[in-house]
Amino acid sequence: MMKIRIKNKHLILFILLVAVSFGAVSLFGGDYLFYRAQKAEQAGDNVKALAYYDALIQRYPGHSRVPDALYWSAELLPSFDSFIATFYPQRSSMTRRDGGIPELAEGSLTRIERYLRIQEEFPRHWAAAHVPYRLADAYHSLGDPSSEELYLKVLENERATGRLDAALRLVQIYEGQGRFDEALAVLEYCQIHLPDHSPIEVKMKLGDVLGFKGDHQGAREAYAEVLVMAEEQERELRSRRQGETQFGVPVEISVLPHYQSQIEDKLVSLDMYEAGEFAFVEGRVTLRGQPLAGIHVYANPIFNNQRSYYGRSEPGLWVTGQDGSFTGVLPAGTYEFGIGLNYHQAKLVEGAHLQIIHGELDLTETKELPLVEFRFVEPVKLTAPQAGFVYRGEPFTVTWEPYPGAHEYSVSVSGVTIDSQGGTSYVSAPDLGKIEQTSMVYERRTVNQFGVVGYDSVGVHPAYLVGRPEGYDRLKISVRALDEKGNTLASNGGLHFGGESPAPGEIAVQEGLRNRAEELLFDRKYDEAVTLLEKRIAEDPADVDTLWTLARIYFSGTHAKGEDPWDIKSFNHLDPEKSLALLERIQRIESTPEVEEAIETVRNNLVRFRP
Numbered sequence: 198m199m200k201i202r203i204k205n206k207h208l209i210l211f212i213l214l215v216a217v218s219f220g221a222v223s224l225f226g227g228d229y230l231f232y233r234a235q236k237a238e239q240a241g242d243n244v245k246a247l248a249y250y251d252a253l254i255q256r257y258p259g260h261s262r263v264p265d266a267l268y269w270s271a272e273l274l275p276s277f278d279s280f281i282a283t284f285y286p287q288r289s290s291m292t293r294r295d296g297g298i299p300e301l302a303e304g305s306l307t308r309i310e311r312y313l314r315i316q317e318e319f320p321r322h323w324a325a326a327h328v329p330y331r332l333a334d335a336y337h338s339l340g341d342p343s344s345e346e347l348y349l350k351v352l353e354n355e356r357a358t359g360r361l362d363a364a365l366r367l368v369q370i371y372e373g374q375g376r377f378d379e380a381l382a383v384l385e386y387c388q389i390h391l392p393d394h395s396p397i398e399v400k401m402k403l404g405d406v407l408g409f410k411g412d413h414q415g416a417r418e419a420y421a422e423v424l425v426m427a428e429e430q431e432r433e434l435r436s437r438r439q440g441e442t443q444f445g446v447p448v449e450i451s452v453l454p455h456y457q458s459q460i461e462d463k464l465v466s467l468d469m470y471e472a473g474e475f476a477f478v479e480g481r482v483t484l485r486g487q488p489l490a491g492i493h494v495y496a497n498p499i500f501n502n503q504r505s506y507y508g509r510s511e512p513g514l515w516v517t518g519q520d521g522s523f524t525g526v527l528p529a530g531t532y533e534f535g536i537g538l539n540y541h542q543a544k545l546v547e548g549a550h551l552q553i554i555h556g557e558l559d560l561t562e563t564k565e566l567p568l569v570e571f572r573f574v575e576p577v578k579l580t581a582p583q584a585g586f587v588y589r590g591e592p593f594t595v596t597w598e599p600y601p602g603a604h605e606y607s608v609s610v611s612g613v614t615i616d617s618q619g620g621t622s623y624v625s626a627p628d629l630g631k632i633e634q635t636s637m638v639y640e641r642r643t644v645n646q647f648g649v650v651g652y653d654s655v656g657v658h659p660a661y662l663v664g665r666p667e668g669y670d671r672l673k674i675s676v677r678a679l680d681e682k683g684n685t686l687a688s689n690g691g692l693h694f695g696g697e698s699p700a701p702g703e704i705a706v707q708e709g710l711r712n713r714a715e716e717l718l719f720d721r722k723y724d725e726a727v728t729l730l731e732k733r734i735a736e737d738p739a740d741v742d743t744l745w746t747l748a749r750i751y752f753s754g755t756h757a758k759g760e761d762p763w764d765i766k767s768f769n770h771l772d773p774e775k776s777l778a779l780l781e782r783i784q785r786i787e788s789t790p791e792v793e794e795a796i797e798t799v800r801n802n803l804v805r806f807r808p
Contacts, residue, residue, distance in 0.1 A: 227253045227260035234266065243273045251305060264315050268324035271311035271331070274301070275540035276338060282543050282694065283495070284571070285535035286556035287504070291694065309335045330359030337366065338539045340491035342519060345370060352386065361387065361394040368402055373494075373516035373523060377410040397426045397456070404463065409526065413467050420460045427456040469528035476529065476560040480569030481522040482536060484546055488521025489573070493537040498530050499557070513537055529561045534569050543694050548701070549573035550687040576691040577606075577676050581636075582704055589707045590667050592640035600678035602686055605631045607677045612644040612669035613703060614660045614719075623673060624660045625649040627794075631679070643745055644669065647795035648752065648802070652765070656756030659718040662749050665742055667710035674702040714746065723755035727770055744783050751776035752799060773803050 234249035250270035254263055282291045301307065306314070312332045315324050333347035348370075351363035364387050371380035384406065387399045404419030431453050469475060478496070482489040493513025497504060513536075515523040534556050538546065554570035581596040595608060611626030624645040629637065643664040651658040666672060678686040693700040711719075714733070717726035727750060733743045754768025777799045783792045 227257035227262050230257075231262045231266060234269070238269070238273070246270075247273050254306070264319040264322040264324055267306075267311045267315050267319075268327070271308045274308040274311075276308070276331075276334065280540040280543065282538045283535055284538075284551055284553070285495075285497070285504075285533055286553050287533070288535075326356055327358050329354055329357045330363050333363060333366070337491065339541050340489075342490075352383070361391055361399075364391070365398075365402065368406065369513075370516060372406065372409060373513075373525075374518055375524065377406055380406045381410075397423060397430065400426060401456075401459070408463070408467055408470070413471050416467055417464070420463055423456055424453075424460060427453050466528045470526070474529040474561075475526055476566060477524065477526055478532075478534075478558070478560070478566065478569065479522070479524045480534065480571070481520070482517050482571040482573075483521050484549065484573040485575065488517070488519065489542070489545075490517055490519045490521060492517040492521075492523075492542065492571075494523045495535040495537065496525075496527055497533045497535065499533055504533055527560055531557070531559045531561075533557045536571050543692075546573045546692055547694055548576065548691045550576045550691050552686070573692075574687055576701065577678050577687050577689040579674065579676065579689050579702060582674075587705045587707050588666065588672055590710060592638050594636060594638050595674055595676065596636040597676050597689060599635055600687060602680060603678035604681045605633045605679050606635065607631055607679060608637055609675045610639055610641070610644060610666075611673045611675065612660055612663070612666065613671035613673050615670045622651075622658065622660055624651070624669075626673075626675070639674075641666070641791065642741065643791060644672070647749065647791075648798040650753040652763070654762045655721055656723065656762070656768070657753050659715075659721070661753070662718055662746065662755070663715050664745050664749055665712075665715070667706060668712070668715040669706055671703045671705055673700065674704065676702075714743070721756075723750075723769065726750075727755070738782075739786055741783055741786055744779050744786075748776045748779040748783070748795065751779065752802075773799055777803070 230249050230253040234246045234253065237243075237249060238246035247270055250266040250273075253260065253266045254270070257263065280292070283289065309332065312328045312335065315322065316328050316332070319325060329347065329351045333344050333351055336347060337344035345367065348363040348367045351357045352360055352367065354360070357363075364383050367383050368380045371377065371383070381403070384399055384403045387394065388396070391399075400419055400423050404416045404423065407413075407419060408416035431451060434452065480494065482492045482494075494515040494517065496514050515525050517523050534553075550573070552570070552572040552574055554572065555567045556569065556571075558566060558569065560566070577600050578598045579595070580598060581594055586593070595610075597606075600606075608629045609626040610629070612624045614622045614624075616622070626644055627646040629639075629641070644666050645661060645664050647664075649661065651661050660669070663669065674689065676689045678688070680686055689702050691701050714726045714729045717723075717729065727747070730743050730747050730750075733740055734747065737743075750770050751772040754765070754771030756762070756769055757764045758767050758769055777796065780792055780796045780799060784796065
């Protein structure tokens with residue numbers, strides 16, 4: 198899992214380090230600190246850059262570079278562009294700006310406070326023109342309804358930058374709240390007062406709003422004008438770049454297909470609306486029963502069970518209001534609903550469990566549609582193992598508090614590996630069965646689920662070949678509370694967006710328990726590892742741990758023989774028949790449900806792919 202934050206203590210320590218060095222810095226003053234801040238930022242070290250900017254602001258308050266430092270340091274702090282976490286019924290993802298998102302030390306200026314200082318103390322500085330929109334965006338990211346008024350002020354401020362962006366934010370807010378007349382007024386203002394600010398995008402958005410309002414003819418006329426404008430734009434681009442070549446080949450300019458594709462999809466939707474083939478969708482987002490405002494909501498169509506997802510730069514189709522609700526109209530079809538959280542919202546819900554209720558709907562049904570709900574609820578609370586517990590290979594007890602409404606519980610323990618850059622990988626773990634009590638003893642010989650394999654450009658990821666609990670850096674305990682229908686009410690993990698501390702439910706594995714063959718696998722020395730494992734089996738035919746590792750290797754293979762790293766069928770050590778023979782040997786030594794499931798997996802695979 199990628200890290201999205203750095204503990205405050207590291208930022209504080211670095212600020213102290215800068216302060217200690219002021220004896221040398223004073224020779225150069227604020228210019229030196231500003232130079233060091235920019236160098237750090239260019240190197241991708243946002244934490245160090247922020248420390249230098251803050252040192253300049255605090256030590257040289259009258260320096261000419263202070264407004265620059267205020268502006269650029271504010272840009273390093275969380276914003277819409279720096280982080281987004283999205284959640285769908287079958288997929289979740291997180292993206293963040295490279296260089297890290299530093300957290301502020303106690304007493305440091307917030308992003309909003311930095312913008313306000315520029316606005317109040319340096320109104321003639323170049324940054325002052327950029328501040329109004331940035332300030333509105335900062336309030337909007339916090340779910341503050343005052344951002345609407347600030348966006349309006351930006352739109353009407355001839356000196357401000359980001360006026361069109363402010364207008365589109367307003368339209369988005371108004372669309373989500375069904376305030377279509379106000380959205381149209383904003384777009385009309387753009388056409389009159391901002392005629393040179395991407396008029397084709399304004400016209401496209403005008404068609405969308407008219408369509409949402411029910412003026413389908415007006416929407417069609419707007420979309421037709423978009424195509425005319427796109428043709429004019431293409432002719433202009435071609436005339437400007439006529440005769441240009443790249444590597445001796447004439448440069449082809451064509452923006453028309455981009456708009457034609459979008460308009461085609463929009464017209465299909467309009468046809469469905471006019472034919473009455475549409476549905477009203479309602480939903481809400483809550484945190485521990487309280488409404489969450491300002492949450493972006495996505496609706497992705499599902500065609501032939503194929504799903505596509507928005508990128509990090511895409512706004513939601515709707516935005517929740519102050520009561521946490523959203524509503525909208527969609528053409529008939531099957532949809533998957535998701536939400537996107539900015540950095541502040543993610544911090545707010547961290548630790549909670551997300552329930553998605555009716556996250557996929559068939560809108561071709563004529564019956565009344567259920568409410569789409571995203572509920573951030575209390576997680577299951579583990580009581581053992583306690584903090585500081587270290588796994589040393591022995592059985593251990595897992596206990597948890599009873600969860601309200603739970604009929605039974607599902608428990609699993611998976612392996613966690615951490616690479617040299619701090620990236621975290623989790624292997625799939627099978628459920629250990631459904632139980633009604635609130636405790637169980639973990640004493641399995643293997644962690645990952647046999648037959649589940651993960652690949653990268655080097656080959657099979659070692660975490661999927663090891664299996665032995667002692668071979669991982671951490672173990673992750675997952676306890677899910679289930680209702681009578683088997684639906685998940687909550688889990689103990691909750692949402693975790695990175696950082697240095699282990700995720701909830703993770704326990705450390707004592708260092709030094711990984712054997713030599715496992716070390717070779719993690720070093721991607723597959724051939725050496727297999728040779729060593731085969732030697733061990735020859736010396737001790739009843740070594741069950743080694744048999745398990747070899748069975749996994751022969752089931753999946755290790756790495757490609759040729760130049761294509763993804764040619765899985767030609768992987769070295771791929772020998773399912775040999776894998777089956779090893780599993781049957783394990784079964785003769787100790788018959789368990791675990792080995793029986795693995796044998797069935799291999800046999801099914803042999804039947805499926807046998808020539």
